[in-house]
Amino acid sequence: MLNLEFKEKLIAAVSKSNVEDSKASRLVYSYDATPNFQALPDAVVSPRCAEEVSQVVKLCGHYKVPIVPRGSGTNLCAGTCPTEGGIVLLFKHMNKILEIDEENLTVTVQPGAVTLDIINEVEARGLFYPPDPSSMKISTIGGNINENSGGLRGLKYGVTRDYVMALEIVLANGDIIRTGGKLAKDVAGYDFTRLFVGSEGTLGILTEATLKLIPMPETKSTMLALYQDLEAAARSVSKIIANKIIPATLEFLDQPTLKVVEDFARIGLPTDVKAVLLIEQDGPADLVSGDMLKMANICKQEQAVSVQLAKTNEEAEALRTARRSALSALARLKPTTILEDATVPRSEIARMVTAINEIGERFNVQICTFGHAGDGNLHPTVATDARDHDEMERVEKAFAAIFEKAIELGGTITGEHGVGEMKAPYLELKLGAAGISAMKAVKDALDPANIMNPGKVFAKDTRKRVVVSS
Amino acid sequence: MLNLEFKEKLIAAVSKSNVEDSKASRLVYSYDATPNFQALPDAVVSPRCAEEVSQVVKLCGHYKVPIVPRGSGTNLCAGTCPTEGGIVLLFKHMNKILEIDEENLTVTVQPGAVTLDIINEVEARGLFYPPDPSSMKISTIGGNINENSGGLRGLKYGVTRDYVMALEIVLANGDIIRTGGKLAKDVAGYDFTRLFVGSEGTLGILTEATLKLIPMPETKSTMLALYQDLEAAARSVSKIIANKIIPATLEFLDQPTLKVVEDFARIGLPTDVKAVLLIEQDGPADLVSGDMLKMANICKQEQAVSVQLAKTNEEAEALRTARRSALSALARLKPTTILEDATVPRSEIARMVTAINEIGERFNVQICTFGHAGDGNLHPTVATDARDHDEMERVEKAFAAIFEKAIELGGTITGEHGVGEMKAPYLELKLGAAGISAMKAVKDALDPANIMNPGKVFAKDTRKRVVVSS
Numbered sequence: 035m036l037n038l039e040f041k042e043k044l045i046a047a048v049s050k051s052n053v054e055d056s057k058a059s060r061l062v063y064s065y066d067a068t069p070n071f072q073a074l075p076d077a078v079v080s081p082r083c084a085e086e087v088s089q090v091v092k093l094c095g096h097y098k099v100p101i102v103p104r105g106s107g108t109n110l111c112a113g114t115c116p117t118e119g120g121i122v123l124l125f126k127h128m129n130k131i132l133e134i135d136e137e138n139l140t141v142t143v144q145p146g147a148v149t150l151d152i153i154n155e156v157e158a159r160g161l162f163y164p165p166d167p168s169s170m171k172i173s174t175i176g177g178n179i180n181e182n183s184g185g186l187r188g189l190k191y192g193v194t195r196d197y198v199m200a201l202e203i204v205l206a207n208g209d210i211i212r213t214g215g216k217l218a219k220d221v222a223g224y225d226f227t228r229l230f231v232g233s234e235g236t237l238g239i240l241t242e243a244t245l246k247l248i249p250m251p252e253t254k255s256t257m258l259a260l261y262q263d264l265e266a267a268a269r270s271v272s273k274i275i276a277n278k279i280i281p282a283t284l285e286f287l288d289q290p291t292l293k294v295v296e297d298f299a300r301i302g303l304p305t306d307v308k309a310v311l312l313i314e315q316d317g318p319a320d321l322v323s324g325d326m327l328k329m330a331n332i333c334k335q336e337q338a339v340s341v342q343l344a345k346t347n348e349e350a351e352a353l354r355t356a357r358r359s360a361l362s363a364l365a366r367l368k369p370t371t372i373l374e375d376a377t378v379p380r381s382e383i384a385r386m387v388t389a390i391n392e393i394g395e396r397f398n399v400q401i402c403t404f405g406h407a408g409d410g411n412l413h414p415t416v417a418t419d420a421r422d423h424d425e426m427e428r429v430e431k432a433f434a435a436i437f438e439k440a441i442e443l444g445g446t447i448t449g450e451h452g453v454g455e456m457k458a459p460y461l462e463l464k465l466g467a468a469g470i471s472a473m474k475a476v477k478d479a480l481d482p483a484n485i486m487n488p489g490k491v492f493a494k495d496t497r498k499r500v501v502v503s504s
Numbered sequence: 505m506l507n508l509e510f511k512e513k514l515i516a517a518v519s520k521s522n523v524e525d526s527k528a529s530r531l532v533y534s535y536d537a538t539p540n541f542q543a544l545p546d547a548v549v550s551p552r553c554a555e556e557v558s559q560v561v562k563l564c565g566h567y568k569v570p571i572v573p574r575g576s577g578t579n580l581c582a583g584t585c586p587t588e589g590g591i592v593l594l595f596k597h598m599n600k601i602l603e604i605d606e607e608n609l610t611v612t613v614q615p616g617a618v619t620l621d622i623i624n625e626v627e628a629r630g631l632f633y634p635p636d637p638s639s640m641k642i643s644t645i646g647g648n649i650n651e652n653s654g655g656l657r658g659l660k661y662g663v664t665r666d667y668v669m670a671l672e673i674v675l676a677n678g679d680i681i682r683t684g685g686k687l688a689k690d691v692a693g694y695d696f697t698r699l700f701v702g703s704e705g706t707l708g709i710l711t712e713a714t715l716k717l718i719p720m721p722e723t724k725s726t727m728l729a730l731y732q733d734l735e736a737a738a739r740s741v742s743k744i745i746a747n748k749i750i751p752a753t754l755e756f757l758d759q760p761t762l763k764v765v766e767d768f769a770r771i772g773l774p775t776d777v778k779a780v781l782l783i784e785q786d787g788p789a790d791l792v793s794g795d796m797l798k799m800a801n802i803c804k805q806e807q808a809v810s811v812q813l814a815k816t817n818e819e820a821e822a823l824r825t826a827r828r829s830a831l832s833a834l835a836r837l838k839p840t841t842i843l844e845d846a847t848v849p850r851s852e853i854a855r856m857v858t859a860i861n862e863i864g865e866r867f868n869v870q871i872c873t874f875g876h877a878g879d880g881n882l883h884p885t886v887a888t889d890a891r892d893h894d895e896m897e898r899v900e901k902a903f904a905a906i907f908e909k910a911i912e913l914g915g916t917i918t919g920e921h922g923v924g925e926m927k928a929p930y931l932e933l934k935l936g937a938a939g940i941s942a943m944k945a946v947k948d949a950l951d952p953a954n955i956m957n958p959g960k961v962f963a964k965d966t967r968k969r970v971v972v973s974s
Contacts, residue, residue, distance in 0.1 A: 137746050137851035160748060182691045193689055195698075196666070209938035216849035218879035219663055219919035221652045221702050222927075222934040223961060224943050228665075228698035232691050249748035276607050278630060278719035318791050379686035381607035409688035449689035457692075464692040468679035472950060473694050479949035480942060491693060 036076050040097045044079060044121075047089040052080040052127075063122040066107035066114040067169075068456055069370045070420050075102065075116035082127040084202055084210050084241035091239060091485075092208035094121060100488045103235040105146065105177030108169035110373055111454030113181060113234050117489040123239065125176055131155055132242070138216045139247045140199060145176025145240050152245075161247040164191035167450070168358045176240050182232030184450030186357065189408035190282045190316075191248075193450065195231045202242035203230055206481040216244060229476075234452055235487035237480045251316035254282070255326050256350035259333035260307040260340040264288065264391070267309040268384030270336040271407045274313075275380055277332060279325050283314035284408030285357050288387075291364070291402040291415070298363035299356040307339065311407065312357055314350075360404050360413070367417035370426075374433055376440035377449030380410040389439045390414045397432040399425070411449035437463055458493035506546045510567045514549060514591075517559040522550040522597075533592040536577035536584040537639075538926055539840045540890050545572065545586035552597040554672055554680050554711035561709060562678035564591060564955045572957050573705040575616065575644030578637075579651055580843055581924030583704050587959040593709065595646055601625055602712070608686045609717045610669060615646025615710050622715075631717040634661035637920070638828045646710050652702030654920030656827065659878035660752045660786075661718075663920065665701045672712035673700055676951040686714060699946075704922055705957040707950045721786035724752070725796050726820035729803035730777040730810040734758065734861070737779040738854030740806040741877045744783075745850060747802060749795050753784035754878030755827050758857075761834070761872040761885070768833035769826040777809065781877065782827055784820075830874050830883070837887035844903055846910035847919030850880040859909045860884045867902040869895070881919035907933055928963035 036044075036055050044053045054060075055077040065072040076099070081087045094101045100120025107114050116122050125146030132142040134156060141156055141163065149170040156163050166185035167173055173183070179201075184193045200214035203226075213226040230237055261267040271284055287295065287310045296303040304310065311333065315325045330341045344350035365371040378386045387403060390412070394401040405412040414436055416429050437447045437460050447453075447460045462470055474492055478484075506514075506525050514523045524530075525547040535542040546569070551557045564571045570590030577584050586592050595616030603612040604626060611626055611633065619640040626633050636655035637643055643653070649671075654663040670684035673696075683696040700707055731737040741754055757765065757780045766773040774780065781803065785795045800811045814820035835841040848856045857873060860882070864871040875882035884906055886899050907917045907930050917923075917930045932940055944962055948954075 135851070137742055138849045139745065182695070184689045188689055195695065205938070205942055209942070211936065211939045211942060213939070215914055215916060216851075217847055217914075217916055217919065218850070219654045219658055219847050219876070219881045220916040221918050221920060221922050222916045223923060223931055223939070224707075224946060225652070225665065225698045225702055226939070226943065228695045229946075232695055237694075249750065272607055275609065280719065318788070318794075320790055321788050324788075377687055377689050379608045380688070381605070381686075406689070411689045444685055444687075446685060446687055446690040446692045448691050449687065450691060452691050453693060461693055466681065468675070469681045469683070469693070469696070472675055472679070472681060473696065475949040476694060476699075476946055479945040 037097060040093060040099065043093050044077070044090065047093065048079060048081050048086050054078045063104065064116065066109055066112065068110050068112040068115065068454070069372060071112035071115040071455060073115055073117045073119065075122040076119050078122045078124060080124040080126050084204060087204045087239050087241050088208045088210055090121070090123065091204050091206065094485050095206060095208065095483055098483060099485065101485055102487050103176065103180065103239050105174030106172045108173045109177060109181055109452060109454065111448070111452040112456045113452050113454035113490060115455060117455055125174065128241065134159060135216065140216050140244050141247055142242065142244045143175050144242055145174060147175050149173045149175055149178055156247055157250060160250050162250040163197065163245060163247055165194045165197060168361060175243060179231055179240055179243055180233065180235050181452040184406065184411060186283045186285060186406060188406055188411070189284055190280045195228055197246045198227055198231050198243055199246050200244035201227055201230055201240060203238040204241055205238045206483065206486050232452070234454060234490050236477055236491050237486060253319045253322050254314060254316040254350070255322045256314045256344040256353055257326060257330065258342050258353065259311040259313060259338040260304055261309045261338055262307055263337060264309050264387050265384045266337040267311055268387050268407065270311060270333045270338065271383050272381055273332050273336060274329050275408065277328065279328060281313055281325065281329065281408060282316045283312065285312040285405070286407035287357065287360065287404040288402060290400065291360055291404040294367060294402065295356050295360055295363045298366065299359055301352045301356055303356060312353055364402055364415050364417055368419050370418045370420040371415065372418065372429060373413050373415040374436065375411060375413050375449045375451045376436050376445060376447060377411040378440050378443045378445035380408065382443040382445065383407055383410055386412060386440065386443060390436060393432050393435045393439070397428040399428050399432045401432065410445065453491045455490055458491055461491070461493065507567060510563060510569065513563050514547070514560065517563065518549060518551050518556050524548045533574065534586065536579055536582065538580050538582040538585065538924070539842055541582035541585040541925060543585055543587045543589065545592040546589050548592045548594060550594040550596050554674060557674045557709050557711050558678045558680055560591070560593065561674050561676065565676060565678065565953055568953060569955065570958050571955055573646065573650065573709050575647030576642045578639035578643045579647060579922060579924065581918065581922040582926045583651060583922050583924035583960055585925060587925055595644065598711065604629060605686065610686050610714050611717055612712065612714045613645050614712060615644060617645050619643050619645055619648055626717055627720060630720050632720040633667065633715060633717055635664045635667060638831060645713065649701055649710055649713055650703065650705050651922040654876065654881060656753045656755060656876060658876055658881070659754055660750045665698055667716045668697055668701050668713055669716050670714035671697055671700055671710060673708040674711055675708045676953065676956050702922070704924060704960050706947060706961050707956060723789045723792050724784060724786040725792045726784045726814040726823055727796060727800065728812050728823065729781040729783060729808040730774055731779045731807065732777055732809055733807060734779050734857050735854045736807040737781055738857050738877065740781060740803045740808065741853055742851055743802050743806060744799050745878065747798065749798060751783055751795065751799065751878060752786045753782065755782040756877035757827065757830070757874040758872060760870065761830055761874040764837060764872065765826050765830055765833045768836060769829055771822045771826055773826060782823055834872060834885050834887055838889050840888045840890040841885065842888065842899060843883050843885040844906065845881055845883055845919045845921045846906050846915060846917060847881040848910050848913045848915035850878065852913040852915065853877055853880055856882060856910065856913060860906060863902050863905045863909070867898040869898050869902045871902065880915065923961045925960055928961060931961070931963065
């Protein structure tokens, strides 16, 4: 419950209509896309500008109230669940595309702008913003930056971090700072731009961002390679890269995922094969056709049973959309869907896929695996039911085993989804106690009262868990 | 002078031959490539592995002795001058290229490896490490990472930061941590990899790095565009980018620089024009020839008096080498050369070049300007004599005016050279008091005893100065 004095000051700062604390609005923002995490905030606050954010942050600091910035809540790590109560900060008023600068190839946005709207706006000018998380239709750019979102084009084009040039940030003390600029080169002080990208709202509140754009590739081509052997598909991935071809997209779907996606999307995906690679290249026409031919040959050498080029743009778009719908399709199977993103060096993809299947068998859990094979970022996914405590226990153990295997192979516990609350207990696997302690020191330095999205990234205890049983 | 007990412990840690404290060795490491900064260290220490670095750091922590990591000392910001005494840490034993991983397209190196050696090794395998600071023949990769070095290929390929995937770092408390991995995607915790890149040795000691490689571009083409009008050259730069062409290199040299470089390199550079653009594109042959043609036309539309394509690889290499030799060439003119790297959004290049010339006239200082026009990173340079106190005073004022103008145009005080001690008093121009205070909090959190390269990045006082008169 909101302290009355605090509430009055909040209203004075952002106006009455922008402070909601009815049971209904609090319930709406008590969870995000992550299964099995829920906690009621005390209020939902919608500031209209950085100055208002600063006032809200100062009030939260004074009254020691947690503050959880939230876009569309599409994250899968419980990053925006208000675990410790406090205020959920919405950016519904701060959702503008402020400027597209065609001379400097940048776009400047407010955090609440929807990713796909930005992509469409810049593409209309012949420019390209590559990061394309699967949730981009509804995700906000602020959320993407806070989670350092990846996507299907990460292999060739990198992730959100690689496109953030400048930020406006409200710090825990209410100070408004600006990092970076429309500058290809800037080494004035520490790289705070990238420190804040992926910091999950635990270091400050993002209020504006300038993103780098690149010229739109001239053409794009799409193909499907079908396999009766999982490892052959994985070997094709390694061999394509080792042959010095960097495709725009190199996605992997195993048979269980294929079946579910086809059942959802109904575009004629093959369901009688063990694995599919969805491969795309973009760029100048000659280069694209040359690369597609080389990649088709590599896939055939590695025992692909069929390699089919998409004949039309519509067919290619249908394939991409089907791939992006994998999570939605899997979510139809059972009440609870747990999607992970253990990531390994791309040379280890075959070993990781094999290990995931073995782990699924060992714990008697059916795991569907799909993901960004080209960058080693896999999404092993389990459709389950949170009410089935016995199965949930096994799912939890299976994912713990997957994380350990990923680390053993030189990988990480999360490639693009973030740590949030869900993966905080596993962070030490990747960073070690010394690494966590150094990061915690930075958190304490910038947010000494721990009001910025508390309970995220750093675990309160070391109990390993993927899900919290309700 | 070294405390005897401390010295004995240092010797126990790294062996006698790796602790030098003769006057001669201390003198050798009392300065770097930055004019007019000099301070004697107490000793020069050469560890052989991360474990030894950790022991040295722990000893420095215990005895409160500053520690200054140093590669070849080619930096231009007094970043490796042992301003507060203490230990200069050399990496002459830690200079190996440890692994080239052709499956994951990475190279793993020790900090003392020379940049050009790495570039040559990976190019022999058909791979490409793009960052190419002008000092790359002698600079070490550890220095490049600590300064986040740029280079001629920054416009298209980015800077050192964009190629660092993983680091091994010894923290101020002696802990050895590892960040990142051979991973295109990794969001496990804060982006410490990029926090440490460009941190100038003030947060920890780098002991190993894994760098991203990309496939070697198929071909490369080089041309020179000559202008009788500085602003026409600058306009060509903006127009090339606005036409959605991103060349590999887009370098600018003004007439005074051209004359000096030609006098040094003697390759037949034109010296009767006001400015030259050195333009390169790389990639597939068709793409390159198409882009070169488009860029040549743009230059002609913008009143280039001549556009010449390099006819042979040798001719192209001679042009690049001449450009890289600009600093050496300018350094022959007078005893003291001060080279700066104020950087602006590329749309502001014309305004910045004009402002630099006006500032030169106002303070009666001859400024030669060259640099990476495509990314807005200019190197206004003054050949002077540190003993001429009157002129030095005017030089100082001129550079202060240049920094202020760069900031006014949305730029920064340093694009690729770093802050070090030299530019620390100007950092507030870019970051504001709140920005500096937040960065200082991170520094204090990770290095509470302030032993890591103290006196760098953060100014002790706010007296603005480019050079310290000796």
